[in-house]
């Protein structure tokens with residue numbers, strides 16, 4: 001892929017086709033979106049794509065892999081960025097949008113994580129049909145950071161993260177186990193600053209959370225040329 005825009009365009013087209021394919025065989029599709037530069041760029045490309053007009057969005061549910069525990073409306077919120085980039089442009093029913101709670105809605109990140117777990121349970125604990133993940137230069141995915149207590153096996157489907165090495169320090173994340181329940185995991189990354197962690201992850205070094213993020217049916221790395229230079 002030549003550059004970041006191409007990664008976003010390609011991921012968006014793949015997502016829209018995958019949703020259509022899945023809806024031919026099942027009633028509901030559960031998509032987990034990601035924040036980050038390429039993640040939000042991908043959502044903007046979804047909204048701009050002519051293919052988006054062919055999707056029955058009432059059958060699509062949107063979830064998040066992680067969220068920053070800051071007040072609603074804070075520009076750091078992944079869900080706010082997704083709202084501007086994609087959600088505002090699509091006819092998705094509000095009840096299909098499963099946001100992780102903000103610090104203006106919950107006293108603690110633990111309470112926000114608990115509410116998110118309740119939403120997952122209420123939805124029947126679905127296997128995510130597509131789960132997209134950005135990759136940090138440090139090899140983090142969602143809010144699972146290398147060498148940090150956030151990156152662990154087991155635990156509940158979603159939990160609070162404190163003292164995140166990347167600001168803001170308090171977050172909510174899906175667990176690695178929940179990520180691994182996804183049918184399709186797509187890691188999307190662009191830029192030379194990601195090259196070293198991309199190489200470590202695709203060579204299977206599970207020191208990096210990105211290496212441990214795998215889907216049950218498919219694990220796909222959608223990356224640009226600069227991010228691929230160290231492989």
Ligand SMILES: O=C1O[C@H](COP(=O)(O)O)[C@@H](O)[C@H](O)[C@H]1O
Nearest residue numbers: 034035036037038133134135136
């Ligand atoms: O903090 C986060 O960072 C990652 C990656 O972001 P990027 O800008 O380096 O692509 C993102 O995937 C995650 O959702 C977000 O909370």
